[in-house]
Amino acid sequence: MDASLEKIADPTLAEMGKNLKEAMKMLEDSQRRTEEENGKKSSGDIPGPLQGSGQDMVSLLQLVQNLMHGDEDEEPQSARIQNIGEQGHIALLGHSLGAYISTLDKEKLRKLTTRILSDTTLWLCRIFRYENGCAYFHEEEREGLAKICRLAIHSRYEDFVVDGFNVLYNKKPVIYLSAAARPGLGQYLCNQLGLPFPCLCRVPCNTMFGSQHQMDVAFLEKLIKDDIERGKLPLLLVANAGTAAVGHTDKIGRLKELCEQYGIWLHVEGVNLATLALGYVSSSVLAATKCDSMTLTPGPWLGLPAVPAVTLYKHDDPALTLVAGLTSNKPADKLRALPLWLSLQYLGLDGIVERIKHACQLSQRLQESLKKVNHIKILVEDELSSPVVVFRFFQELPGSDPVPKAISVPNMAPSAVGRERHSCDALNRWLGEQLKQLVPTSGLTVMDLEVEGVCIRFSPLMTAAVLGTRGEDVDQLAACVQSKLPVLTCTLQLREEFKQEVTATAGLLHVDDPNWPGIGVVRYEHANDDKSSLKLDPEGEKIHAALLKKLNELESDLTFRMGPEYKSMKSCIYVDMASDDVDISELVETIAVTAREIEENSRLLENMTEVVRKGIQEAQVQLQKANEERLLEEGVLRQIPVVGSVLNWFSPVQASQKGRTFNLTAGSLESTEHTYVYKVQGTGVTPPQTPSGTRTKQRLPGQKPFRRSLRGSDALSETSSVSHSEDLEKVEQLSGAPEPDAQEPGSPEPPPSTRAPQDAEQTGALRSGAQCPEDDRPQVEEPESLR
Numbered sequence: 120m121d122a123s124l125e126k127i128a129d130p131t132l133a134e135m136g137k138n139l140k141e142a143m144k145m146l147e148d149s150q151r152r153t154e155e156e157n158g159k160k161s162s163g164d165i166p167g168p169l170q171g172s173g174q175d176m177v178s179l180l181q182l183v184q185n186l187m188h189g190d191e192d193e194e195p196q197s198a199r200i201q202n203i204g205e206q207g208h209i210a211l212l213g214h215s216l217g218a219y220i221s222t223l224d225k226e227k228l229r230k231l232t233t234r235i236l237s238d239t240t241l242w243l244c245r246i247f248r249y250e251n252g253c254a255y256f257h258e259e260e261r262e263g264l265a266k267i268c269r270l271a272i273h274s275r276y277e278d279f280v281v282d283g284f285n286v287l288y289n290k291k292p293v294i295y296l297s298a299a300a301r302p303g304l305g306q307y308l309c310n311q312l313g314l315p316f317p318c319l320c321r322v323p324c325n326t327m328f329g330s331q332h333q334m335d336v337a338f339l340e341k342l343i344k345d346d347i348e349r350g351k352l353p354l355l356l357v358a359n360a361g362t363a364a365v366g367h368t369d370k371i372g373r374l375k376e377l378c379e380q381y382g383i384w385l386h387v388e389g390v391n392l393a394t395l396a397l398g399y400v401s402s403s404v405l406a407a408t409k410c411d412s413m414t415l416t417p418g419p420w421l422g423l424p425a426v427p428a429v430t431l432y433k434h435d436d437p438a439l440t441l442v443a444g445l446t447s448n449k450p451a452d453k454l455r456a457l458p459l460w461l462s463l464q465y466l467g468l469d470g471i472v473e474r475i476k477h478a479c480q481l482s483q484r485l486q487e488s489l490k491k492v493n494h495i496k497i498l499v500e501d502e503l504s505s506p507v508v509v510f511r512f513f514q515e516l517p518g519s520d521p522v523p524k525a526i527s528v529p530n531m532a533p534s535a536v537g538r539e540r541h542s543c544d545a546l547n548r549w550l551g552e553q554l555k556q557l558v559p560t561s562g563l564t565v566m567d568l569e570v571e572g573v574c575i576r577f578s579p580l581m582t583a584a585v586l587g588t589r590g591e592d593v594d595q596l597a598a599c600v601q602s603k604l605p606v607l608t609c610t611l612q613l614r615e616e617f618k619q620e621v622t623a624t625a626g627l628l629h630v631d632d633p634n635w636p637g638i639g640v641v642r643y644e645h646a647n648d649d650k651s652s653l654k655l656d657p658e659g660e661k662i663h664a665a666l667l668k669k670l671n672e673l674e675s676d677l678t679f680r681m682g683p684e685y686k687s688m689k690s691c692i693y694v695d696m697a698s699d700d701v702d703i704s705e706l707v708e709t710i711a712v713t714a715r716e717i718e719e720n721s722r723l724l725e726n727m728t729e730v731v732r733k734g735i736q737e738a739q740v741q742l743q744k745a746n747e748e749r750l751l752e753e754g755v756l757r758q759i760p761v762v763g764s765v766l767n768w769f770s771p772v773q774a775s776q777k778g779r780t781f782n783l784t785a786g787s788l789e790s791t792e793h794t795y796v797y798k799v800q801g802t803g804v805t806p807p808q809t810p811s812g813t814r815t816k817q818r819l820p821g822q823k824p825f826r827r828s829l830r831g832s833d834a835l836s837e838t839s840s841v842s843h844s845e846d847l848e849k850v851e852q853l854s855g856a857p858e859p860d861a862q863e864p865g866s867p868e869p870p871p872s873t874r875a876p877q878d879a880e881q882t883g884a885l886r887s888g889a890q891c892p893e894d895d896r897p898q899v900e901e902p903e904s905l906r
Contacts, residue, residue, distance in 0.1 A: 203424060204422065205465075206421070206422065206423060206462055206465055206466055206470075207422065207423060207424050209458075209461050209462050209465045210423045210424055210425060210426050210458040210459075210461065210462045211424065211425065211458075212458075212461065213457040213458030213459070213460070213461045213462070214425060214457075214458055216457060216461075217454040217455075217457045217458075220232075220454065220457070221450065221451060221454065225450075228450045229450060232450045232453035232454055233453070235453065235454070235456055235457055235460045236254075236453045236456050238460060239254065239256075239456040239459055239460045239463065240252070240253060240254035240456075242463050243415065243417075243429055243431065243463075244431060246395075246396050246468065246471060247392065247395040247396060247408075247413075247415060247431070248395050248400075248405075248408045249395075249408055249413065249431045250408075251433065252431040252432060252433050253431070253432055253433070253434065253440070253445070253446075254429050254430070254431055254456075255429070255430045255432070255445045255446075256427040256428070256429055256455040256456045256459070257427055257428055257430065257455075258427055258428070258455075259428075260414065260416060260428045261301075261304060261307050261308075262311075262428075263412075263414050263428060263429075263430025264304075264308065264357065264386060264388070264414060264430070265307070265308055265311040265312065266430070266443055266444050266445050267355070267384070267386055267411075267412045267430065267432060267443075267445075268294065268308055268311075268312055268354070268355055269312065269443040269444065270432070270434065270439060270440060270443035270445060271354050271355050271384040272287075272292060272312070272354065273439045273442055273443055274384075274434075274436075274439060275292070275352060275354060275382075276290075276292075280442065284313070287314075290350060290351065290352045291317070291318060291350075291351045291352065292314070292318055292351070292352050292354035292355075293318060293319075293320050293346050293351050293352065293353050293354055294308060294314075294318060294319055294320065294354055294355050294356075294357070295320045295322050295339065295342070295343075295353070295355070295356045295357065295383075296319060296320070296321055296322065296357050297321075297322050297324065297334045297357065297358070297359055297362075297369065298321055298322060298323050298324050298334075299324055299332045299333075299334070299359060299362040299363070299364060299365075299367070300357060300359065300362075300363070301363045302363075304357070305319040305321070320342055320346070322334050322335065322338065322339045322342065323335055323338060330367045331570055332362050332364065332365050332367040333367055333368070333369050333370065334358065334359075334369045334370070334374070336370055336373050336374060336377065339356075339374075339377065340377055343377070343381055343383070347381070353381055353382075353383045354383065354384065355383060355384040355385075355386060356374065356378055356383050356384070356385050356386070357386050357387075357388065358371055358374050358385060358386070358387045358388075358407075358410070359387070359388065359389045360387050360388070360389035360390075360391040360392050360403075360404050360407050360413075361389030361390040361391030361392070361506070361507065362389065363389075364509075364566060364568060364576070365498055365507060365509045365568070365574075365576070366389075366390060366391065366499075366505060366506065366507025366509070366576075366578065368389065368391050368401070368403045368404055369403075370403060371385075371387060371403055371404075371406040371407050371410065372402070372403070372406040375406060375409055375410060378411075384411050384412070385410045385411050385412075386410065386411065386412045386413065386414070387407040387410045387412075387413045387414075388413065388414040390416075390420075390506065390507065390578060390580050390581060391404050391506060391507075392404065392407060392413060392415055393415075393420045393475050393478075393506070393580050394475065394479065394506060395407070395408065396471060396472055396475050397472060397475060397476060397479070411432065411433060412430060412431060412432035412433070413430070413431050413432075414428060414429070414430045414431075415428065415429045415430075415431065416428050416429075417429065417459065419580070419581045419582070419584065419585060420474065420475060420478075420580055420581075420584065421462070421466065421471060421474050421475075421584055422474065422584030422585050423458070423459070423462050425458065426458050426459050426462060427455050427456070427458070427459065429459070430445075432445065474583075474584050475580070477579075477583065478506060478579035478580045478583045478584065479506045479579075479580070480590075481577075481579040481583055481588060481590065481593050482505065482506050482507060482508050482577065482578075482579055482580075484590060484593045484594075485508050485577055485593045485596065485597060486499060486505070486508050488593070488594070488597035489508070489510055489597060489600065492597070492600060492601055492604065493604065494512055494513060494514055494604055494607070494608060495510055495511070495512060495513075495600065495604075496510060496511055496512075496513045497509070497510045498510065498511070498571060498574065506578070506579070506580050507576065507577070507578045507580070508576070508577040508578075509574050509575070509576045509577075510574065510575055510577075511543070511547045511571065511572065511573065511574040511575060512543065512546055512547050512550055512604070512607050513543055514543070514607075514608060514611055540572055541633035542611060542614060542633075543572060543573075543611075544567070544572045544573040544633070545573075545633060545634055545635060545636040546607050546610065546611060546636050547565075547572065547573040547574065547575065548565055548573050548634075548636065549636035549696070550575065550600075550603055550607065551563060551564075551565035551573075551575045552565065553599070553603060554575065554596060554599055554600065554603075557595075557599045558592055558595050558596045558599060559586075560586045560587060560588050560589075560592045561577060561582075561586075561588060561592055561593070561596050562577070562578070562579070562581070562582025562583070562585075562586050562588060563575055563576065563577055563596075564576045564578070577596075605698055606696050606697070606698045607696075609696075609697050609698060609699065609700065609701075610636070610637065610638055610696045610697055613638050613697055613701055613703060614638060614639055616703045617629075617638050617639040617694070617703050617706075617707070618639060620703050620704055620706075620707040621639065621641050621707055624707050624708070624711050625711070626643060626644055626711055626714065626715065627641055627642070627643060627644070627707065627710065627711055627714075628641070628642045628643075628644055629641060630642055630691050632691075632693075635693055636696060637693055637694050637695040637696050638677075638694040638695070638696065638697055638701070638703075639694055640691050640692070640693050640694070641691065641692050641694065641707075641710060642659075642663070642690070642691045642692070643659070643662060643663065643666065643692075643710070643711070643714035643718075645658060645659060645662055645714075645718050658721075659690055660690045661721065662714060662717050662718055662721065663681065663690040663691070663692060664681065664690070665717045665721075666692060666710070666713055666714050666717055667679055667680070667681050667692060669713050669717070670692070670709075670710070670713065673709075676697070676698065676699060676701075677694060677695060677697060677701065677706070678695035679692055679693065679694060679695065680692075680693040680695065681693070692710065694706070
């Protein structure tokens with residue numbers, strides 16, 4: 120450009136062009152520097168992992184490992200770790216292959232995805248006996264049902280595509296769900312479909328005949344007729360082949376007939392659908408093959424991680440399935456079936472059947488073992504083919520017959536029945552948590568049923584393949600249940616006695632906590648306790664904390680805990696479960712006496728400062744008064760420095776040293792004259808004795824606190840009972856031995872080791888008197904001191 124400027128004839132224009140070029144260069148340089156500075160400033164806002172030139176593969180894998188397993192400083196969590204075998208690696212490989220296959224050209228990708236989708240659909244329909252069906256693969260288990268509902272709406276409402284929700288307004292659809300359906304299923308469907316909640320109809324379960332977890336078919340038919348009369352359209356019915364709670368199956372055959380009669384779409388879901396792959400299938404589950412659609416979850420059944428759920432359905436109109444979202448033209452949607460396509464080929468039919476059969480055998484094995492255990496109630500629908508076992512601990516009510524339970528329970532007060540229910544629920548919740556810790560591979564679940572209460576569920580179809588549950592684990596689970604029964608029965612028997620003893624004891628308050636599985640909860644009411652208030656009580660917290668420490672130091676078989684803060688605003692002592700027969704009266708008395716001692720000691724410490732301050736002031740006043748009296752007795756001349764010394768030399772004053780001592784125990788001032796005369800500290804007022812229980816119980820050597828007397832116990836062996844009875848006789852001989860004067864003349868003198876302690880004290884007193892015959896003053900003062 121400089122050369123072109125030189126060709127210009129006019130030097131003025133050339134100079135202007137040169138100056139313009141320099142100005143533009145200066146502006147561009149300034150703008151470039153500004154952009155570089157802004158780039159440096161903005162790089163500080165970018166997160167650390169993204170700064171720089173990136174990280175290598177090893178660092179990224181190490182980061183993922185740290186996020187998965189947590190920091191080393193954290194305590195290890197007892198979370199269930201999935202047992203990923205070789206079939207699991209095949210499923211994980213499918214996800215990586217899906218991402219790689221998606222990079223192929225469109226024609227090859229279309230052919231490959233169509234082949235994968237058609238093969239997987241055909242295999243699943245053949246394995247689970249669902250002929251001529253289509254498949255929809257989805258990540259969320261409930262998503263398939265939502266798509267089926269949308270398909271049913273398009274099938275029953277022909278003008279829905281044109282008129283939209285105006286058609287639904289004129290004739291509202293109704294979706295029927297069982298009362299035993301999965302929690303939140305109805306709300307999920309309404310949110311996905313945009314329907315109001317009145318479109319849901321909850322069908323109750325049987326109350327008189329059949330299982331209480333099966334849908335009442337007669338009541339369902341009545342509901343359908345009522346909805347038709349009101350101008351509504353019965354749209355879809357969701358049946359269960361294995362409820363989410365206890366694994367019971369609805370009467371699908373009768374439900375299918377009812378749906379065909381009123382034109383309702385029948386959808387079936389549940390864990391028992393896995394048994395369709397076996398050779399023997401119950402008639403109720405086999406009827407699910409005639410339904411309009413069903414949802415399968417092969418991932419948990421076969422132990423395959425990150426495998427999608429499958430919804431099989433039958434429909435002839437591909438346009439409606441496309442509108443409903445059950446089919447898609449996108450290759451990425453079809454590639455969802457790739458992990459399952461690889462896994463099914465790797466396992467084969469024998470591997471699939473073997474895993475499902477193994478899970479069913481585990482449930483039958485546990486069921487047979489629990490039948491032999493007392494106080495365990497099993498809730499199964501079919502004892503021969505139920506893949507889910509639900510059990511709970513129970514104990515018959517006092518004075519009731521195990522068979523006619525319905526007769527004895529109504530005769531009791533409702534509050535008593537409620538307390539019995541809450542007690543058993545807390546114990547079953549504790550039993551479930553203990554079993555999950557002892558046998559983590561069992562995959563147990565603690566659940567709260569509306570009728571039965573808290574129960575424990577064993578569903579190996581959903582957990583065995585994932586956790587690697589074996590037959591030995593089931594045997595260990597049954598043995599753990601048997602070992603925990605003595606603790607449960609003993610605790611349940613002692614609860615009512617503990618409540619009665621605490622209620623009858625002054626200063627103690629029984630606290631009803633239905634979630635506590637132990638013997639009971641007690642609170643000590645101190646002198647300043649505001650019973651009408653539920654606010655925090657600092658003084659009560661200190662007393663209960665010291666009481667908890669004292670009780671745990673007794674080395675008994677019981678465990679004591681401080682009440683959780685969210686349970687009660689005030690502190691309480693929670694008595695844990697008992698495995699042996701406990702003396703409840705001694706336990707309650709020990710708690711009351713120990714709490715009183717702690718309260719009195721704490722009150723003494725709190726008042727000590729005020730008592731000492733007042734004592735010092737009183738001592739100062741008395742000493743000042745004594746000093747004035749001494750000045751009056753000695754006279755004024757003795758206080759003059761020179762004259763006083765001369766007078767004291769000629770006529771000394773025999774003045775005794777007088778002072779004051781403060782007795783902390785009695786809280787009183789005393790003179791020090793006795794101290795200086797006898798050179799010993801005065802005893803003063805005898806301190807009050809420490810309060811103790813009214814009952815004093817003699818324990819045998821090695822016997823722990825709160826144990827009932829071992830005499831007459833049938834639980835001990837013959838050898839141990841004889842040895843303990845001999846120890847009792849020795850203790851009685853030592854405490855009640857006859858005096859030497861009462862012995863017969865001809866009886867031999869007992870050895871020195873068997874003499875009573877009183878004889879030894881008398882002999883020592885006689886010997887001390889013989890050694891000091893001249894010292895008669897202690898003998899004379901002894902009766903005075905006794906008075």
